[in-house]
Amino acid sequence: MIASMIRQMWNERKANVLILLELLVVFSCLLYAADYLYVKYKEYKQPLGFDISHVYKVWLGVVPETSADYDTTAVHTTNGMDDFFTIVDRLEKDSRVETVGYTSGNHFHYMYFNRFATFHGIKMQRYGFVRDVDPSYFRVFKVKTADGQSWEKLENALRNNQIVVTATVAERYFGKATEGRGKDIWITNQGDADSIVYHIGEVCEPQRYQEFSSYDYAYYRNLGGRDELKKYGIEILSGNINLFVRMKPSADKPELMQQFRKDMEQQLRLGNIYLSDVTPMSYYREEVLRSVLDNIRLYVVAVCFLLFNVLLGVVGTFWFRARQRIPEIGLRMAVGASRMVIFIQLIGEGLMLLAVVTLPAVLIYVNLGQLDVLTTTSMDLSMIDRLVHSFLIAFLTLAMMIVAGIVFPAKQAARLNPTEALKDE
Structure with missing residues (x-):
């Protein structure tokens, strides 16, 4: 035929x-x-390199000095950041919250906020990002190490004043993601004239901002301890600090989240800080995609x-x-x-x-x-x-x-x- x-x-x-x-x-x-x-x-x-399920962005507002509601007592003006950390502690103690973390205003998944950095090597340099975060960031977004281990090692690296680089950086500069652990790398940060040598404490899984973007060259460093951040006024909260909570799965339901937000309006009203909004990370994902x-x-x-x-x-x-x-x-x-x-x-x-x-x-x-x-x-x-x-x-x-x-x-x-x-x- x-x-x-x-x-x-x-x-x-x-x-x-x-x-x-x-x-x-x-x-x-x-x-x-x-x-x-x-x-x-x-x-x-x-893979994105992070998990936003059950994660919410907690927007905190600051009462302006010109407002009649502005609290002028010294404890809420001179030491305003104490109020912020009290709010963090209150969120952590809430039975509906799994964990709490915060980052600088220059790191927000699905929002493309970052400071820039240049990674240096022998006859090679790559442009990437600086991500200043509290060590608990890795817990909130469930970021794993490059070899699939949990967030504890990443958190410990930042607490020991070491940096965490993404697997993309480690693979490019050291041949294999796990080989970057314990190595030094030269980095020039945005606005700095000279490079600084950083010790890599851990390597996290490769990360990107959203489902259609590339994997980033980036490194994480400790945003600073509480004592260090307290030297700033509460004006740092206006776009310079991102506060996130990971809710327990059983509490992450629309009707329960409405009650949570209502409860938090009272609990998080402290000094000149108030709760502005609680927004699911899925909202930002949908907007970007x-x-x-x-x-x-x-x-x-x-x-x-x-x-x-x-x-x-x-x-x-x-x-x-x-x-x-x-x-x-x-x-x-x-x-x-x-x-x-x-x-x-x-x-x-x-x-x-x-x-x-x-x-x-x-x-x-x-x-x-x-x-x-x-x-x-x-x-x-x-x-x-x-x-x-x-x-x-x-x-x-x-x-x-x-x-x-x-x-x-x-x-x-x-x-x-x-x-x-x-x-x-």
Whole structure:
């Protein structure tokens, strides 16, 4: 049967040229689209390096000095940061709270706030970020070490005045993530003229800000102990300190969180500090991802529109081919060919036409990759991996479209009475 299909395609080679060109263009476009969607899917599925489930941002406001509610007593003005740490302690003692932590205003997942840093090495430097955090940050966001251990080691490193670097830094500078532990690294921080040598106490898992961003070159250092932070006034709370709580899963329900917020309005009103809002981290995630996901949805809609038009073209083309070949089909049925054989041959010819354009479409895809036209990504995805997955997606999609376009006219042709099919001969 295969030999018969090949002969048939050769006999109709002039008519098949336009069909082959159409399939080549569509196959190439589908390869490009499949590559884009596959890369975005792989980016989305990569670990973030932190966990925001049950985590809330606690917004604290400061009563302005011009307000009639401003407390002028010395204990709430000169030592205003004592009130902040009292608030932290109150949150930690609440039975609904699992843990509490805070970071500088320059580190906020899904918000892209950071100070900059330059990591130095032999004949190499990379730009990254400085993240000033309280050691409890690793507990709140459940950050693991590069070898999968829990947050305790990361927390201890900061408490011992050492730094924690992301696995991205350690792998680049020391060859392996775990090899960075105990090493020294030179870093120039934003605004500093000279580099400083830092001792790496631990290496955390690779991190990024959101599902479609790259893994960051970054290091963590201790924001400072309570005694050190108390030298600042409470104005540091206005955009310079981020306070986070991780709720116990049993307490993280909408109705329970409403009650928690209501309770905290009273408990966290201390001196000139008051509770402004309690916002789930999922809110910031949704805000950041909305534009990216909207673009992907538009891309998918465009691809679906393309496929719909391809389906109409395939149905029309193969319907016309089947109608033209009615006398031939009748003759074959008259000499003993079964309806199933006729049906399979028509489907097979369509798939064989697709197979013919496979190699040229792949060559076009490879050349697009060489020209850096394909979707760029910071992930370590080989071109072979991308080609295999994109090819499978594009080939199977187009094959289903061809089969769907041929099935109806093929069935109609196979049901013809040989006498009716041969009456025009």
